[in-house]
Amino acid sequence: MTLWFIRVFFLIISSFVGYFVAAPDLHPKAGAAIGCAAGLVLIFIESRLRKVSVRGLSSMVFGLLLGVFMAKLIADILSLLPLGDFFQSVTRVSLTLIFSYLGTVMALRGKDEFHIIIPYVRFKREDMGERITLLDTSAVIDGRIMDIARLGFFKNRLVVPRLVLEELHRIADSNDDIKRQRGRRGLELLERMQKDPAIDIRIHEDEIQNPEETGGVDAQLIRLAKMMDACIYTLDFNLCRVAALRGIEILNINELVNALKPVVLPGEEMKVRLLREGKEPHQALAYTDDGTMIVVSEAGHLIGQDVSVNIVSVLQTQAGRIIFAKLTK
Numbered sequence: 256m257t258l259w260f261i262r263v264f265f266l267i268i269s270s271f272v273g274y275f276v277a278a279p280d281l282h283p284k285a286g287a288a289i290g291c292a293a294g295l296v297l298i299f300i301e302s303r304l305r306k307v308s309v310r311g312l313s314s315m316v317f318g319l320l321l322g323v324f325m326a327k328l329i330a331d332i333l334s335l336l337p338l339g340d341f342f343q344s345v346t347r348v349s350l351t352l353i354f355s356y357l358g359t360v361m362a363l364r365g366k367d368e369f370h371i372i373i374p375y376v377r378f379k380r381e382d383m384g385e386r387i388t389l390l391d392t393s394a395v396i397d398g399r400i401m402d403i404a405r406l407g408f409f410k411n412r413l414v415v416p417r418l419v420l421e422e423l424h425r426i427a428d429s430n431d432d433i434k435r436q437r438g439r440r441g442l443e444l445l446e447r448m449q450k451d452p453a454i455d456i457r458i459h460e461d462e463i464q465n466p467e468e469t470g471g472v473d474a475q476l477i478r479l480a481k482m483m484d485a486c487i488y489t490l491d492f493n494l495c496r497v498a499a500l501r502g503i504e505i506l507n508i509n510e511l512v513n514a515l516k517p518v519v520l521p522g523e524e525m526k527v528r529l530l531r532e533g534k535e536p537h538q539a540l541a542y543t544d545d546g547t548m549i550v551v552s553e554a555g556h557l558i559g560q561d562v563s564v565n566i567v568s569v570l571q572t573q574a575g576r577i578i579f580a581k582l583t584k
């Protein structure tokens with residue numbers, strides 16, 4: 256609404272300017288029409304530039320200024336040579352055009368390296384410690400991120416890279432019904448999070464372009480996290496391993512869930528309900544309220560019953576915790 260108000264106000268001002276400029280020599284109404292038409296052309300151009308990011312524009316301006324500076328430096332050196340005025344003028348203009356073009360192109364290609372002009376990264380003192388959390392595709396599809404963010408456990412700003420949005424869109428358009436449903440659920444979740452005033456979430460619009468990176472979305476996400484000094488929220492085990500090797504902080508909700516599970520010590524007694532057979536014929540499996548699997552030995556014949564067991568040992572694996580127990584005598 257504010258943008259449309261500014262556009263209408265700009266058209267009115269343009270019409271008034273055209274009216275008063277044309278008043279002395281031309282017809283005032285024709286001048287107002289010309290001013291209004293010029294304003295419409297500018298508004299049309301502005302609307303076409305909607306996809307141009309502030310970060311890309313800042314990089315382009317930086318490269319342009321650098322090119323002009325280099326051209327001026329070399330032109331001043333050439334001015335010391337005994338050359339004609341015409342040759343000096345042509346050389347100065349040519350150098351300005353060449354270096355301006357090279358500087359602009361090189362700055363646009365390397366725009367991802369400019370930390371200070373990423374739109375939502377601001378200068379800060381070392382003791383402030385404000386950081387950004389990048390959301391991976393698996394974390395968005397999982398869905399628990401919204402409840403966690405709403406409760407205030409994330410103090411960092413949540414950022415969804417454009418490449419994650421594109422991957423969610425591809426999943427939502429998949430021929431597989433399950434994948435399509437997961438992708439649509441992820442897109443709907445992001446839409447709800449953006450509308451929630453209690454959640455600080457942004458979309459990183461710039462696309463990471465690096466021909467040397469051939470590892471797909473994970474490799475680009477790691478590269479973006481390195482550039483922005485951000486941590487990654489993901490459930491992807493392989494991404495966790497690679498990011499840890501690259502020195503990137505990882506937030507994994509599954510690890511948090513495992514850490515919050517009640518501590519069970521060997522020798523404790525508990526009552527469980529045996530649900531099914533284990534890998535061995537004499538074993539039976541039970542589960543705690545938080546989903547931890549309990550392997551009870553010599554209890555295969557008691558499946559479907561409630562029994563008392565003694566904890567023998569607890570095994571912590573990458574997939575979770577496994578409790579080994581035996582029947583209470």
